[in-house]
Amino acid sequence: MxxxxxxxxxxxxxxxxxxxxxxxxxxxxxxxxxxxxxxxxxxxxxQHELSFSEFLSKEAKSEDICLNNLTLxxxxxxxxxxxxxxxxxxxxxxxxxxxxxxxxxxxxxxxxxxxxxxxxxxxxxxxxxxxxxxxxxxxxxxxxxxxxxxxxxxxxxxxxxxxxxxxxxxxxxxxxxxxxxxxxxxxxxxxxxxxxxxxxxxxxxxxxxxxxxxxxDKMNWVDFVKRNSKLFSKLNRFKGNKERQVIYIENVIFSMYGIKLSAPYINDILEIFPIE
Known part of the structure; x- marks a missing residue:
């Protein structure tokens, strides 16, 4: 538009x-x-036979609606x-x-x-x-x-x-x-x-x-993850697999906010969690 x-x-x-x-x-x-x-x-x-109020009333009755005219x-x-x-x-x-x-x-x-x-x-x-x-x-x-x-x-x-x-x-x-x-x-x-x-x-x-x-532009995603670690509760499933951890964090952020974080951001976030 x-x-x-x-x-x-x-x-x-x-x-x-x-x-x-x-x-x-x-x-x-x-x-x-x-x-x-x-x-x-x-x-x-x-049609040209009926006035508007007559036509309205006729059509309303056919639909079982009680409406005779628009007076507003x-x-x-x-x-x-x-x-x-x-x-x-x-x-x-x-x-x-x-x-x-x-x-x-x-x-x-x-x-x-x-x-x-x-x-x-x-x-x-x-x-x-x-x-x-x-x-x-x-x-x-x-x-x-x-x-x-x-x-x-x-x-x-x-x-x-x-x-x-x-x-x-x-x-x-x-x-x-x-x-x-x-x-x-x-x-x-x-x-x-x-x-x-x-x-x-x-x-x-x-x-x-x-x-x-x-x-x-004001978002600090590292601080966000620190305060909301419960949103990433499934990260432990990928213990020992950094590639899967990165993908998981990317997907959580993307599904909530529509953006894909850069690799340095993801690495900083992974340092928050005490897993390998």
Whole structure:
């Protein structure tokens, strides 16, 4: 989709894999919902005898559903706001999982001050500890925009129309279109369309990926193995066989984090374990 920059790393965290899986499942559900509504409208437009409410009622009865009309004003926009609930719920779970993965890697807790969102707390903590989170110029504004659009639907008390409009106008739309040239988005909150859901999901994935990637350069794999030796409990099976020990350690790290450590790193790690 669009001009995807090279990731230049195979490093990932378990939380990233879970997020990708959840978003893929949600994408399929939303695409199915969008397909069915478009097909329904196409079927309605193919006939000229019934009004929309009459046609809707007729088709609903044929499926044993009690539905006479859609009275919600601007229901199409409402539908697209509803779609936004799914990727943000997945991202919320990702943030919780990210903190757990971070704890395992660095033996540090990411604090969650009460006056900040989880996302902002994690961002601030990473920056304060010199992790370089490199996102697109529009990522955070776009994230906040769709988050507030979602909130305006999910929580009546959070219909901050003026704030939402201000954030929308602050988004660097040209940069968004340069990054995602095939999408007709972002759109203002009264004119959301399906591409807004696609863009929202893509931006969430991009932010999550950048959070993960910023950890790689700070990793000390020797310290990690020292603190988490239980993850390598089967190493004793290969006592006296250094080649198999090397392969085993490589495979454990690769299966968890997607990278293959260099030989010097593996040798330093093997010195931790009191086996030959």
């Amino acid at each position: 669009g001009n995807r920059p090279a990731r230049n790393s195979t490093f990932y965290l378990p939380c990233r894999k879970r997020l990708w899986k959840a978003l893929g499942e949600y994408d399929a559900l939303v695409e199915y919902m969008e397909l069915t509504t478009r097909k329904f409208k196409t079927l309605y437009n193919s 004003e601007n229901y199409e926009c409402f539908k697209y706001k509803y779609y936004l609930i799914l990727p943000y719920s997945a991202f919320d779970r990702f943030l919780d999982d990210f903190r757990k993965d971070f704890k395992l890697l660095f033996d540090k807790d990411v604090p969650l001050p009460q006056n900040k969102t989880r996302f902002q707390s994690i961002l601030d903590f990473l920056k304060e500890n010199f992790f370089a989170v490199q996102t697109d110029s529009f990522s955070y504004k776009l994230f906040d925009y769709y988050r507030l659009c979602r909130n305006s639907l999910a929580h009546d008390s959070l219909k901050k129309t003026t704030e939402i409009e201000a954030i929308f106008h602050a988004i660097k739309v040209d940069d968004v279109h340069l990054r995602y040239p095939n999408l007709d988005a972002p759109n203002d909150m009264k004119n959301l369309n399906f591409d807004d859901f696609i863009l929202c999901t893509a931006n969430i994935k991009s932010i999550a990926d950048k959070l993960v990637l910023c950890l790689e």
